[in-house]
Amino acid sequence: MKDSSLINLFQQMYRIRSVEEGIVHRYPEGKMRCPVHLSIGQESIPAIFSQIIQSTDFAVSTHRGHAHYLAKGGNLNAMIAEIYGKSTGCSKGKGGSMHLIDLNVNFMGTSAIVGNSIPIGVGLALSAQLNGTSQISCVFLGDGATEEGVFYESINFAAVRGLPVLFICENNLYSVYSPLSIRQPKGRVIAEMVEAMGVEVAIGDGHNIKSSFDILQNAVDKVRSTGTPFFLEFSTYRWREHCGHGFDNDIGYRTHEEFLEWQAKDPLNNLERHLQDSNINIASSLEAIKSEIDLEVRKAFDFADRSPFPSQSEALDGVYAL
Ligand SMILES: Cc1ncc(C[n+]2csc(CCOP(=O)(O)OP(=O)(O)O)c2C)c(N)n1
Numbered sequence: 001m002k003d004s005s006l007i008n009l010f011q012q013m014y015r016i017r018s019v020e021e022g023i024v025h026r027y028p029e030g031k032m033r034c035p036v037h038l039s040i041g042q043e044s045i046p047a048i049f050s051q052i053i054q055s056t057d058f059a060v061s062t063h064r065g066h067a068h069y070l071a072k073g074g075n076l077n078a079m080i081a082e083i084y085g086k087s088t089g090c091s092k093g094k095g096g097s098m099h100l101i102d103l104n105v106n107f108m109g110t111s112a113i114v115g116n117s118i119p120i121g122v123g124l125a126l127s128a129q130l131n132g133t134s135q136i137s138c139v140f141l142g143d144g145a146t147e148e149g150v151f152y153e154s155i156n157f158a159a160v161r162g163l164p165v166l167f168i169c170e171n172n173l174y175s176v177y178s179p180l181s182i183r184q185p186k187g188r189v190i191a192e193m194v195e196a197m198g199v200e201v202a203i204g205d206g207h208n209i210k211s212s213f214d215i216l217q218n219a220v221d222k223v224r225s226t227g228t229p230f231f232l233e234f235s236t237y238r239w240r241e242h243c244g245h246g247f248d249n250d251i252g253y254r255t256h257e258e259f260l261e262w263q264a265k266d267p268l269n270n271l272e273r274h275l276q277d278s279n280i281n282i283a284s285s286l287e288a289i290k291s292e293i294d295l296e297v298r299k300a301f302d303f304a305d306r307s308p309f310p311s312q313s314e315a316l317d318g319v320y321a322l
């Protein structure tokens with residue numbers, strides 16, 4: 001990869017990290033009243049995705065969706081305002097961190113219900129097929145979501161109908177506090193299980209940026225050119241607690257040593273060092289990129305803080321109940 005592409009990747013990865021570190025630092029102020037599922041440590045795949053995907057393509061994601069929303073080009077101010085519960089938020093302040101959406105860039109939503117957005121992504125692919133567009137639909141999911149029945153129904157439907165959908169599974173080994181080893185039979189590989197259902201698959205190491213880039217590029221090209229589904233499984237690791245801004249390595253479900261092992265593979269840090277080693281004059285440009293992003297992120301938090309809460313009269317707007 002050229003240095004310029006790597007710098008773009010660095011920029012995306014740093015931006016996602018900076019936004020989530022901003023949440024970490026401000027969460028204790030008590031102004032963000034919704035739960036947050038951070039993906040610090042998991043930025044590489046969303047950052048690569050941002051470089052490959054087109055804004056007309058569809059994407060959906062999960063409870064851990066900040067990075068995917070940003071990578072698809074979702075509006076930063078509207079995301080932070082949503083987390084602050086403000087009326088300027090992307091769901092008008094009623095959804096919080098787990099309900100991100102930006103229709104301007106076809107980021108079609110995230111959901112708190114594990115597995116819930118998978119059939120929605122498949123339905124979007126069906127709409128692209130019926131409308132005869134060249135759009136593809138991308139479904140981000142975690143390893144835990146592959147244990148939901150709807151995952152199998154969706155994979156099967158996409159395979160049978162031949163739909164242009166790209167499933168991107170970020171396997172961070174855990175579903176809340178349960179490791180894969182106690183949730184699935186020994187030796188099972190998620191991607192191989194999907195392959196057995198008739199869908200082409202590839203497996204990547206999310207900490208290897210260059211190979212992950214090629215794998216993702218190849219899959220996007222294939223889905224677009226053949227109009228058929230593809231399933232990707234990338235290994236990755238979340239650093240922070242399952243839900244919240246702290247760490248949870250001391251509660252017994254994983255060890256601090258394991259965390260340190262994965263943290264040493266930090267894709268952002270490694271990319272920065274790689275860029276510095278390959279080009280001795282780059283350090284000041286990287287610092288400039290970082291300060292510009294940090295400023296943008298600070299402004300987004302200020303915007304959210306200054307924005308009004310939704311008024312009482314609009315409390316039930318858009319809420320449908322029997
Ligand atoms: C249908 C459903 N079951 C259980 C939960 C509780 N829950 C929230 S997040 C989560 C873990 C999902 O794990 P994974 O898909 O691997 O995503 P990760 O949190 O690792 O990003 C669970 C079980 C839920 N929100 N919805």
Ligand SMILES: [Mg+2]
Binds near residue numbers: 170173
């Ligand atoms: Mg997981």
